[in-house]
Amino acid sequence: MADLTYWLALVVTILNYATPLLIAAIGVLIVEKSGVLNLGVEGMMIVGAMVGYIAGSYLDTSSCALMGFDGVTCLQWEGTLTIPGYIASFLLAGLAGAALASLFAVMTQMFGANHVATGLGLTILGLTVTNGFGPDAKDMRVESVANLLPDSWVALPTVGRLLGTDLLTVLAFLSAVAALYFLNRTRVGMLVRAAGENHYAAHALGYHVRLIRVGTILFGGFMAGVAGAYISLVQLEAPTWREGMTAGAGWLALALILFSTWRPLRVVLGALLFGLAFSLELRLQSLEWMPSWGVQFVLPSLPYLVPVLVLVIISRNAAMIRANQPGSLAQPFNPSS
Amino acid sequence: MKLMKTLTAGLLGTAMAAVTLAAQAEPTKVGFIYVGPVGDLGWTYRHDQARLAIEEAFGDDVVTTYKENVEEGATAVDAITDMAEAGQDIIFTTSFGYMDPTNQVAGNYPNVKFEHATGFKREHDNVSTFSARFYEGRVIQGLIAAKTTKSNKIGYIASFPIPEVIRGINAFTTELKKHNPAAEVEIIWAFSWFDPAKEAAAAQTLIDNGADIIVQHTDSPAAMQVAEARGVKAFGQASDMSRFGPNAHLVSIVDSWDSYYVDRVQAVMDGSWSSSDTWWGLTKDGMGGGQGMVKLASYGNMPDALMAEAKALEASLASGARHAMPCPINDQAGNLVKDCAEGAEHLSDLTLVTMDFYVEGVTGNIPQ
Numbered sequence: 001m002a003d004l005t006y007w008l009a010l011v012v013t014i015l016n017y018a019t020p021l022l023i024a025a026i027g028v029l030i031v032e033k034s035g036v037l038n039l040g041v042e043g044m045m046i047v048g049a050m051v052g053y054i055a056g057s058y059l060d061t062s063s064c065a066l067m068g069f070d071g072v073t074c075l076q077w078e079g080t081l082t083i084p085g086y087i088a089s090f091l092l093a094g095l096a097g098a099a100l101a102s103l104f105a106v107m108t109q110m111f112g113a114n115h116v117a118t119g120l121g122l123t124i125l126g127l128t129v130t131n132g133f134g135p136d137a138k139d140m141r142v143e144s145v146a147n148l149l150p151d152s153w154v155a156l157p158t159v160g161r162l163l164g165t166d167l168l169t170v171l172a173f174l175s176a177v178a179a180l181y182f183l184n185r186t187r188v189g190m191l192v193r194a195a196g197e198n199h200y201a202a203h204a205l206g207y208h209v210r211l212i213r214v215g216t217i218l219f220g221g222f223m224a225g226v227a228g229a230y231i232s233l234v235q236l237e238a239p240t241w242r243e244g245m246t247a248g249a250g251w252l253a254l255a256l257i258l259f260s261t262w263r264p265l266r267v268v269l270g271a272l273l274f275g276l277a278f279s280l281e282l283r284l285q286s287l288e289w290m291p292s293w294g295v296q297f298v299l300p301s302l303p304y305l306v307p308v309l310v311l312v313i314i315s316r317n318a319a320m321i322r323a324n325q326p327g328s329l330a331q332p333f334n335p336s337s
Numbered sequence: 338m339k340l341m342k343t344l345t346a347g348l349l350g351t352a353m354a355a356v357t358l359a360a361q362a363e364p365t366k367v368g369f370i371y372v373g374p375v376g377d378l379g380w381t382y383r384h385d386q387a388r389l390a391i392e393e394a395f396g397d398d399v400v401t402t403y404k405e406n407v408e409e410g411a412t413a414v415d416a417i418t419d420m421a422e423a424g425q426d427i428i429f430t431t432s433f434g435y436m437d438p439t440n441q442v443a444g445n446y447p448n449v450k451f452e453h454a455t456g457f458k459r460e461h462d463n464v465s466t467f468s469a470r471f472y473e474g475r476v477i478q479g480l481i482a483a484k485t486t487k488s489n490k491i492g493y494i495a496s497f498p499i500p501e502v503i504r505g506i507n508a509f510t511t512e513l514k515k516h517n518p519a520a521e522v523e524i525i526w527a528f529s530w531f532d533p534a535k536e537a538a539a540a541q542t543l544i545d546n547g548a549d550i551i552v553q554h555t556d557s558p559a560a561m562q563v564a565e566a567r568g569v570k571a572f573g574q575a576s577d578m579s580r581f582g583p584n585a586h587l588v589s590i591v592d593s594w595d596s597y598y599v600d601r602v603q604a605v606m607d608g609s610w611s612s613s614d615t616w617w618g619l620t621k622d623g624m625g626g627g628q629g630m631v632k633l634a635s636y637g638n639m640p641d642a643l644m645a646e647a648k649a650l651e652a653s654l655a656s657g658a659r660h661a662m663p664c665p666i667n668d669q670a671g672n673l674v675k676d677c678a679e680g681a682e683h684l685s686d687l688t689l690v691t692m693d694f695y696v697e698g699v700t701g702n703i704p705q
Contacts, residue, residue: 006545006546010545013541013545155568161545236533236534236538236562237562238537238558238560238561240534240557240559240562242533245533282542285526292702293705296526296528300528
């Protein structure tokens with residue numbers, strides 16, 4: 001059983017679960033590096049998941065016509081989200097996340113509201129809105145999402161699974177590298193860090209701390225929205241919308257940042273670890289070495305137990321956290337006083 | 338005295354007539370408790386279709402209401418109580434996990450009729466139970482799977498380890514092994530009736546483990562969609578799921594509650610309702626009489642010869658020419674199951690209703 005095909009499939013599954021965590025976490029990383037703590041990730045993700053799904057269900061065939069294909073071809077594509085529709089769906093999901101984030105930006109940057117309270121409110125808002133106004137699965141649906149590579153490649157035995165990896169998975173890992181470069185090698189990235197390390201110093205040097213933070217907050221919202229849409233459109237291989245379907249992924253993204261102590265490449269490592277925990281749930285069940293209470297209760301909590309355990313271990317090393325934590329994270333900022 | 342009696346009788350009669358009149362003017366109120374959303378496109382969707390069939394059948398004489406996404410267990414008590422408080426005449430509770438809550442509430446509301454799906458407890462006169470012999474459909478799936486699989490590995494997504502689900506696994510596996518002894522079944526427990534994410538992940542895992550056919554006893558079409566995306570075959574559950582897997586769908590076991598629901602509401606209307614236990618299969622009497630609660634829909638993606646064989650099997654199960662689980666049947670240890678050991682021709686309904694063991698051919702243990 002445990003041949004190359006099996007292990008490749010496991011790798012693909014880990015990547016699949018790691019992708020939304022990584023995308024959202026890179027957003028969180030940039031936000032926190034600018035000194036803002038936004039606990040609204042879960043809310044922005046679920047809104048992104050819903051908007052992405054709705055957009056996808058409207059864009060599946062119309063995008064086909066937009067590309068200039070004839071009606072017969074488009075009919076064959078019905079229910080399949082094509083590449084342009086895919087890009088548009090994710091952009092819309094990201095914008096929806098950013099729109100929710102803009103509320104947070106206004107509250108915290110214009111009115112000086114408390115970050116923690118506002119962020120929690122954002123999560124509750126996102127979950128409530130999507131519960132009340134979420135679409136009914138029987139009214140709209142996306143059947144599948146087109147592969148980036150030709151279908152014949154994806155259908156290949158063994159390596160096909162790897163070739164079927166979604167474009168966003170690739171982009172997610174690239175975004176971690178980009179974040180590393182951005183924070184350490186670009187002028188804007190350094191300004192972000194300056195705002196996060198000591199906002200009064202940055203302010204005294206003439207930088208517009210609030211503007212920088214509004215920018216990062218919107219970026220974080222965009223990433224959370226995209227991550228949410230990945231869950232509803234791609235992750236399951238069966239595009240699905242359901243209330244609360246992000247199931248804490250937003251909180252895991254926040255936990256990832258603590259795990260990584262604000263270092264981009266460790267975010268990647270953490271996302272893979274959390275992804276492994278998700279992948280093992282059903283795989284361990286089929287090995288049948290665990291008593292049934294373990295199968296029923298321990299395995300499903302694995303993706304949440306692992307982060308808790310890891311965080312307990314990490315937080316024993318307070319020095320490392322202090323060395324990397326942005327100095328002004330979630331601190332009140334009153335430049336006029 | 339006599340005058341008094343006459344007067345009283347007259348008054349009583351008038352009052353009775355008034356009550357009857359009022360009862361006729363008042364539409365019969367029918368409530369439903371659903372475990373999933375109406376839009377699950379599976380189990381709950383079919384119950385809701387039957388609710389609409391009641392509205393269709395009785396028009397203005399009925400008012401139906403439903404509550405969806407009601408958790409099984411203690412929280413269901415509140416939902417069912419609310420329904421009873423709201424003056425429903427009859428309440429359908431449509432999931433196994435509502436068994437104790439239904440009986441508990443029924444004790445408090447003796448004038449309300451309760452219909453519990455797939456359970457076996459009738460602790461009060463106002464509780465009926467009903468279920469469908471879905472395992473008849475599993476037998477047909479077993480035959481199709483046996484002759485379709487190339488990897489000889491079947492993936493089975495189970496929900497909860499209750500008799501209905503175990504019965505399905507046993508019926509499927511027995512028929513599968515009969516036609517293809519080399520085929521194996523891998524079971525993953527979702528511990529949920531409706532959780533598309535979990536169902537999809539289970540299908541992904543089973544396919545990764547080598548399965549080329551997916552059987553599900555959960556409510557959403559997610560597994561069918563995964564099968565379609567991965568180019569393997571799958572069976573639909575509860576509703577016709579063929580549109581979710583144009584190239585994957587073999588056949589769906591479709592629940593058909595309409596006729597039973599309409600019958601029961603009619604019984605409430607003419608006062609003939611009484612506590613009963615109903616178990617219909619492909620036909621009402623298991624001998625070809627009337628449409629039952631189980632239908633098979635949209636055979637496809639298989640050779641014509643196999644489709645003909647499957648339909649012939651369906652016909653013989655429907656007519657009672659063949660029982661779904663005929664003796665001899667062994668348990669996992671290889672000993673004859675009690676009914677068969679006692680010389681029965683097939684497993685008894687009692688054995689089927691309370692089934693808590695795997696038959697020979699099923700590997701692994703039932704989670705407790």
